[in-house]
Each structure stands twice: as C-alpha cells, then as structure tokens.
Amino acid sequence: MKNNQNYSQDIAHIRSIMEQSTRFMSLSGWAGIMAGIYALLGIWFANKWLGYEPGGFGFDRWVGIDFKPASLIGLGLAVLILSMGTAIYLSSQKALKEGKKPWNSASRRLLMNTAVPLVAGGITMLAFISQQMYSTLIPLSLIFYGLSLYHGGRDSYKEIRILGIFEIMLGLMSLFLIEYSMFLWALGFGFLHIVYGIYLHYKYER
Amino acid sequence: MTLSIHDLHKAFENRIRLGIMSALAVNEYLDFNALKELLDATDGNLATHLKSLEKENFIKVRKSFVGRKPNTKYSMTPEGQKAFTDHINALERIIQSQK
Numbered sequence: 001m002k003n004n005q006n007y008s009q010d011i012a013h014i015r016s017i018m019e020q021s022t023r024f025m026s027l028s029g030w031a032g033i034m035a036g037i038y039a040l041l042g043i044w045f046a047n048k049w050l051g052y053e054p055g056g057f058g059f060d061r062w063v064g065i066d067f068k069p070a071s072l073i074g075l076g077l078a079v080l081i082l083s084m085g086t087a088i089y090l091s092s093q094k095a096l097k098e099g100k101k102p103w104n105s106a107s108r109r110l111l112m113n114t115a116v117p118l119v120a121g122g123i124t125m126l127a128f129i130s131q132q133m134y135s136t137l138i139p140l141s142l143i144f145y146g147l148s149l150y151h152g153g154r155d156s157y158k159e160i161r162i163l164g165i166f167e168i169m170l171g172l173m174s175l176f177l178i179e180y181s182m183f184l185w186a187l188g189f190g191f192l193h194i195v196y197g198i199y200l201h202y203k204y205e206r
Numbered sequence: 207m208t209l210s211i212h213d214l215h216k217a218f219e220n221r222i223r224l225g226i227m228s229a230l231a232v233n234e235y236l237d238f239n240a241l242k243e244l245l246d247a248t249d250g251n252l253a254t255h256l257k258s259l260e261k262e263n264f265i266k267v268r269k270s271f272v273g274r275k276p277n278t279k280y281s282m283t284p285e286g287q288k289a290f291t292d293h294i295n296a297l298e299r300i301i302q303s304q305k
Contacts (some may be wrong), residue, residue, distance in 0.1 A: 014224060016231045
C-alpha cells in the first residue's frame with residue numbers, strides 16, 4: 001500500500017503531464033528581445049526612408065505624395081518573418097537543449113491558436129491597404145497581434161496573455177490618437193517586447 | 207467518511223498509465239510518438255500500457271495513414287473520463303483525510 005507522500009506525488013505527476021502536454025514552455029526570452037529590436041529598426045526605417053507618417057494621412061484617405069505602400073508592406077513582412085524566424089529558431093534550440101521535441105502537441109496548439117487571429121488581422125490590413133487607409137495599419141496590427149497573444153497565451157507562459165492585453169490597449173489608444181500611433185507602435189512592438197523578453201529570460205532561463 | 211484506497215482504480219496505479227490518462231484528459235487526441243516523448247517510455251512498455259487501457263475501455267484507438275506511415279491516435283472515452291475523475295477525487299480525499 002502506498003503512503004500519503006506517494007499519493008501527493010501522483011497528483012503532482014498528473015499536473016505536470018497535463019501542463020507539459022498542453023503548454024509550450026520553451027519560448028525563448030531572447031526571441032522577444034530580438035523581435036523588439038527588429039520592430040524598432042522597422043518603424044524607424046518606415047518613417048525615415050519610406051516617409052510613413054500616420055498623423056499626416058488623415059483617417060480615411062492618404063493625401064501625401066512620396067509614400068510607397070508596397071515597400072511598407074514589404075518592410076512589415078520582413079519584420080514579421082525575421083521575428084517569427086528568430087522565435088522559432090531560438091525556441092527550438094531551447095526545447096532541444098531541454099531534451100524535448102520542438103514540434104510537439106503543445107507547440108502545434110500554440111502555433112494554431114496564435115495563427116488564427118494573426119491571419120485574420122493580416123487579411124483585414126490588406127483590405128485597408130487596398131482602400132489606401134494606411135493610418136489604420138498601426139492600430140490594426142497592434143490589436144490583432146494582441147488578440148493573438150491573448151488567445152495563444154493559454155498555451156505558453158501566462159505572462160504572454162498580459163502582454164496581449166497591453167498590445168490591445170495600445171492598439172485601441174492609437175485608434176483615437178493617430179498622430180501618436182507610431183510612438184505607440186514602437187512602445188508596443190519594440191519596448192514591450194524587449195521588456196518582456198528580459199523578464200522571461202530572468203524568470204525562466206536562469 | 208470511510209474510504210478509500212478501494213476507490214482508487216487499479217488501472218491507474220502505474221505511473222505510465224496515469225500519465226497517459228492525464229495527457230489524454232487535456233488533449234482531444236495524441237499519437238503514439240507524442241505520448242512516448244511526453245512520458246519518456248520505451249515503445250514496448252508504452253504499447254503494453256495502452257493496450258491494457260484500451261481493454262478497460264478507457265481509451266479509444268484510431269489508426270490511419272499519414273502518407274505511407276501508419277499513425278495511431280489515442281483519445282479518451284467517456285468511461286475513461288469518469289474513471290479518471292473518480293480516481294483524482296479519491297486521491298484528493300485520501301490526502302485530505304491523512305493530513
């Protein structure tokens with residue numbers, strides 16, 4: 001017959017297996033830091049070189065002359081792909097180091113759950129671009145990204161959900177404060193990513 | 207209240223079987239390799255325990271092919287769900303009563 005401690009261990013075992021099989025805990029803090037840096041470089045580049053200035057567009061139609069939406073889309077995609085690539089690479093490395101397979105039921109679930117809001121957001125943004133409503137790109141990207149983090153956060157560190165809430169709030173704020181939206185975007189995608197990356201790194205990786 | 211070691215299900219005494227049930231309780235289904243990685247078990251060992259749970263009617267097996275590779279997916283039956291919940295409740299009551 002087992003003693004009390006064994007029963008407690010059984011409960012601990014059940015809990016640990018449930019968590020391991022549903023939550024991907026190998027997300028790399030460094031990936032967050034790098035994503036923040038890419039985002040800051042990206043927004044700087046968009047403003048300085050592509051002349052992207054949401055405050056100057058007006059809410060509905062853009063009236064400037066020098067702005068090339070195709071290069072902005074390209075830049076946005078480049079930042080997205082670099083960030084995702086870095087996150088996938090660093091997190092797989094981390095999982096392998098922990099002796100886990102990076103592509104397991106937990107990471108699959110995380111990827112699916114974040115992809116749905118993200119893809120919906122991407123398509124929404126394309127529709128707005130086709131209407132030349134470039135000012136809305138910043139709020140939309142923050143809101144949909146925040147929704148995606150909030151939704152996917154259940155499958156990873158719980159802090160991710162809070163980051164999602166922050167991104168959504170910044171996105172909603174920037175809808176009302178279009179002239180400050182680049183600053184809010186830099187705050188959300190740049191600064192917050194770096195802060196969260198450092199926090200996750202110190203909390204879970206040391 | 208008298209209870210209880212008897213409320214614990216024999217099938218879940220083993221750590222691997224307990225692990226299989228825990229994982230399937232929170233996943234719609236898992237395939238053999240996912241379970242193997244999760245529970246750190248050998249092929250033979252895991253297969254034996256899966257068979258015995260299947261015999262108890264606690265888990266359901268669905269075989270299919272991914273390309274040419276056979277793929278076996280396991281999911282929990284309602285009976286399994288009930289037995290597992292009862293088992294956890296019994297564990298908790300025993301721990302409580304011994305405190």
